Amino acid sequence: MSSATQFLHINKPFTFKKGGVLTSFTLAYETWGKLNADHSNAVLILTGLSPSAHVASSKADPSPGWWEPMVGHGSPIDTDRFFVISVNSLGSCKGSSGPASENPQTGKPYRLNFPELCVEDIAATAQILVEHLGIKQLCTMVGPSMGGMSALSYLQHNPTGARHFLTISSAPHSEPFSIAIRSLQRELLVSDPAWNEGNYDEEHWPENGMRMARKMGMLSYRSAEEWSIRFGRREQDYFPTEIFGMNYEVESYLEAAARRFIHSFDPCSYLYLSRAMDWFNVADGYSDLPTALAGIQLKSACVLGVETDILFPVQQQKAIANALSDNGVDTCFTNLESLMGHDAFLVDYDHFNPHIVAYFNRVWDEDGLAG
Amino acid sequence: MSSATQFLHINKPFTFKKGGVLTSFTLAYETWGKLNADHSNAVLILTGLSPSAHVASSKADPSPGWWEPMVGHGSPIDTDRFFVISVNSLGSCKGSSGPASENPQTGKPYRLNFPELCVEDIAATAQILVEHLGIKQLCTMVGPSMGGMSALSYLQHNPTGARHFLTISSAPHSEPFSIAIRSLQRELLVSDPAWNEGNYDEEHWPENGMRMARKMGMLSYRSAEEWSIRFGRREQDYFPTEIFGMNYEVESYLEAAARRFIHSFDPCSYLYLSRAMDWFNVADGYSDLPTALAGIQLKSACVLGVETDILFPVQQQKAIANALSDNGVDTCFTNLESLMGHDAFLVDYDHFNPHIVAYFNRVWDEDGLAG
Numbered sequence: 001m002s003s004a005t006q007f008l009h010i011n012k013p014f015t016f017k018k019g020g021v022l023t024s025f026t027l028a029y030e031t032w033g034k035l036n037a038d039h040s041n042a043v044l045i046l047t048g049l050s051p052s053a054h055v056a057s058s059k060a061d062p063s064p065g066w067w068e069p070m071v072g073h074g075s076p077i078d079t080d081r082f083f084v085i086s087v088n089s090l091g092s093c094k095g096s097s098g099p100a101s102e103n104p105q106t107g108k109p110y111r112l113n114f115p116e117l118c119v120e121d122i123a124a125t126a127q128i129l130v131e132h133l134g135i136k137q138l139c140t141m142v143g144p145s146m147g148g149m150s151a152l153s154y155l156q157h158n159p160t161g162a163r164h165f166l167t168i169s170s171a172p173h174s175e176p177f178s179i180a181i182r183s184l185q186r187e188l189l190v191s192d193p194a195w196n197e198g199n200y201d202e203e204h205w206p207e208n209g210m211r212m213a214r215k216m217g218m219l220s221y222r223s224a225e226e227w228s229i230r231f232g233r234r235e236q237d238y239f240p241t242e243i244f245g246m247n248y249e250v251e252s253y254l255e256a257a258a259r260r261f262i263h264s265f266d267p268c269s270y271l272y273l274s275r276a277m278d279w280f281n282v283a284d285g286y287s288d289l290p291t292a293l294a295g296i297q298l299k300s301a302c303v304l305g306v307e308t309d310i311l312f313p314v315q316q317q318k319a320i321a322n323a324l325s326d327n328g329v330d331t332c333f334t335n336l337e338s339l340m341g342h343d344a345f346l347v348d349y350d351h352f353n354p355h356i357v358a359y360f361n362r363v364w365d366e367d368g369l370a371g
Numbered sequence: 372m373s374s375a376t377q378f379l380h381i382n383k384p385f386t387f388k389k390g391g392v393l394t395s396f397t398l399a400y401e402t403w404g405k406l407n408a409d410h411s412n413a414v415l416i417l418t419g420l421s422p423s424a425h426v427a428s429s430k431a432d433p434s435p436g437w438w439e440p441m442v443g444h445g446s447p448i449d450t451d452r453f454f455v456i457s458v459n460s461l462g463s464c465k466g467s468s469g470p471a472s473e474n475p476q477t478g479k480p481y482r483l484n485f486p487e488l489c490v491e492d493i494a495a496t497a498q499i500l501v502e503h504l505g506i507k508q509l510c511t512m513v514g515p516s517m518g519g520m521s522a523l524s525y526l527q528h529n530p531t532g533a534r535h536f537l538t539i540s541s542a543p544h545s546e547p548f549s550i551a552i553r554s555l556q557r558e559l560l561v562s563d564p565a566w567n568e569g570n571y572d573e574e575h576w577p578e579n580g581m582r583m584a585r586k587m588g589m590l591s592y593r594s595a596e597e598w599s600i601r602f603g604r605r606e607q608d609y610f611p612t613e614i615f616g617m618n619y620e621v622e623s624y625l626e627a628a629a630r631r632f633i634h635s636f637d638p639c640s641y642l643y644l645s646r647a648m649d650w651f652n653v654a655d656g657y658s659d660l661p662t663a664l665a666g667i668q669l670k671s672a673c674v675l676g677v678e679t680d681i682l683f684p685v686q687q688q689k690a691i692a693n694a695l696s697d698n699g700v701d702t703c704f705t706n707l708e709s710l711m712g713h714d715a716f717l718v719d720y721d722h723f724n725p726h727i728v729a730y731f732n733r734v735w736d737e738d739g740l741a742g
Contacts, residue, residue: 112614173604174604175595175598175599176595176598176599176603176604176619176620176621177590177594177595177598177599177621178595179604179619179621179622180586180589180590180598180621180622180625183617183619183621183622183625184583184586184587184625186615187583187586187615188583190613190614190615191579191583197614198614208562212555212558212559212562215551215555215558216555216587218551219548219551219552223548224546224547224548224549224681224684227546227547227548227551228546228547228548230547231547232547233544233545233546233547233550242561243561243568243569244557244561244642247649248547248550248554248649249547250547250548250551250554251550251551251554254551254554254555275615278618278619279618281604310681313595
């Protein structure tokens with residue numbers, strides 16, 4: 001946990017969308033900048049599957065955050081102007097209650113006793129945090145990847161929850177290709193004998209399952225074009241010793257990336273969050289997406305997608321933009337020509353920054369936040 | 372094996388590209404139609420990773436082949452006009468010598484004692500078969516997927532080997548994205564304890580590894596767009612009983628497809644052929660692709676690719692077409708707008724047939740085969 005992490009402990013029951021109940025729960029969050037007098041400059045960042053609330057460094061924690069170049073003094077999301085909040089998703093393992101947290105009734109981790117989790121539950125608990133911080137309406141909601149799903153749910157259930165909305169490489173629902181990828185990832189994980197139906201411990205950790213699932217994920221996070229340029233057919237600089245071992249640089253890159261992830265994320269949290277994404281469809285119970293988003297009272301929206309994203313393809317960004325636009329929201333949509341695929345927002349600042357700088361300047365001006 | 376399968380037993384040593392030797396070997400093949408008097412109407416079909424030589428039905432074996440609508444009386448590759456040959460790839464398990472074949476020195480399957488296999492070895496042995504059949508020059512070489520790699524190697528080593536060339540959804544080399552997919556598939560297979568370094572048997576078969584590898588393959592064989600239309604977010608009609616079990620139709624589709632494959636292909640053959648594709652680069656040792664293909668004396672080439680193919684992307688088809696064209700070969704290139712991804716040539720006959728009909732009509736006319 002970051003030393004900048006704050007905790008909100010709620011000692012009231014929370015009922016999950018699918019019916020499960022936690023009698024109490026915790027949300028881990030961080031903030032940057034200052035909330036202004038009329039509480040009108042708050043920006044909430046909801047995260048993708050694996051990040052913590054440590055979006056950027058601060059005095060309390062100078063270590064770089066997962067979106068370091070995007071948030072800070074003079075950055076595109078400028079903490080001299082905005083009060084920025086990020087919350088670790090409910091169900092994650094970075095300080096908020098999740099399957100890896102201690103179940104107060106048993107003194108052991110919840111694991112599979114954690115209630116079935118939906119994206120809607122992540123959104124609902126994020127809203128509890130925002131209200132706790134004394135904010136009636138966010139200036140801007142920011143949601144990349146799974147965070148964009150949480151953001152859509154947040155706004156659907158709280159139509160005046162934000163005046164502006166920046167969604168990046170996200171989706172109004174999971175399409176079968178992304179479901180298939182995540183389903184196979186989960187299967188790889190639960191097939192590891194060390195998974196043991198959630199009864200793993202540090203000595204018996206489903207390392208192989210996590211490693212394979214992460215490699216599989218990497219295939220969907222970047223693009224073939226990027227790898228062709230980055231790795232080509234370069235071979236490894238050591239001879240593989242295993243039967244059918246690795247020959248090419250791209251293989252050792254994936255192996256190294258996967259090994260870094262193995263112990264940095266709880267396997268059970270991974271399964272819960274992955275499944276929550278599959279289940280998500282903001283239009284469930286509505287005739288179509290515009291109808292599902294019809295009540296949302298935004299002043300503006302900025303929808304950014306990436307041409308080479310195969311996990312949250314750009315057509316899904318276009319669908320979000322069209323639905324908001326149909327409902328009269330002043331919406332701009334940009335299809336970025338980045339080669340970095342789904343992960344572009346985490347690595348390709350050259351393509352993203354101009355759009356995010358422009359959007360937050362617009363928000364600043366439109367809301368008259370300069371005073 | 373098909374009852375139409377013929378066998379060529381070669382009792383001379385064959386030396387593999389990487390140095391291994393078989394003292395004798397067998398090639399399984401099938402033929403359709405009649406070789407004409409001057410042996411000028413032969414068409415050789417080299418296959419993708421998993422198919423047998425049973426391309427189409429015949430009197431000897433009326434069961435449908437893997438390219439049934441493409442080859443036969445009055446079909447796009449018309450067996451009333453052409454003498455069509457298909458050979459099971461060396462290293463496969465459908466009648467030709469491979470890791471699953473009996474090693475005459477031990478009386479047991481070769482398994483990992485089978486020599487390291489390259490695409491070049493598949494091509495070289497296919498040429499031995501063609502010569503055995505009394506054919507000095509093929510009328511047309513046909514290579515879809517891995518078969519296109521074998522075909523390029525065949526022509527590179529035998530520049531007058533064919534007058535015409537139809538290549539479909541193939542590649543002059545493996546790009547890192549496809550290497551990454553195949554590498555992970557192999558890892559899934561060899562991680563199955565039942566793999567047991569090749570010492571599996573019918574009772575101890577790496578079912579789980581094969582199942583996972585095949586599911587992973589399916590993700591690369593079709594397209595996200597196709598699945599969105601075909602499955603959408605439809606749920607399964609039965610409730611999942613396993614923890615984190617399947618919820619959606621796309622998941623049960625993949626499961627069923629993978630289960631059909633598990634026992635239909637030898638795990639060791641799968642590993643050998645998969646690795647051979649990674650290793651393939653027809654331009655190895657040359658300054659570039661046009662130089663690598665410079666000697667090839669084709670009268671014409673037809674290069675077909677599919678817009679939605681993520682495994683053998685259309686840019687690779689374009690590269691083959693450009694290289695042949697640069698060398699003066701009369702080449703047509705078509706980027707088909709099929710939604711069926713890499714597998715389109717096996718399922719989307721509506722898009723493929725007109726081009727293949729037109730090409731073989733052209734070949735028939737240009738070569739004056741009507742007599």
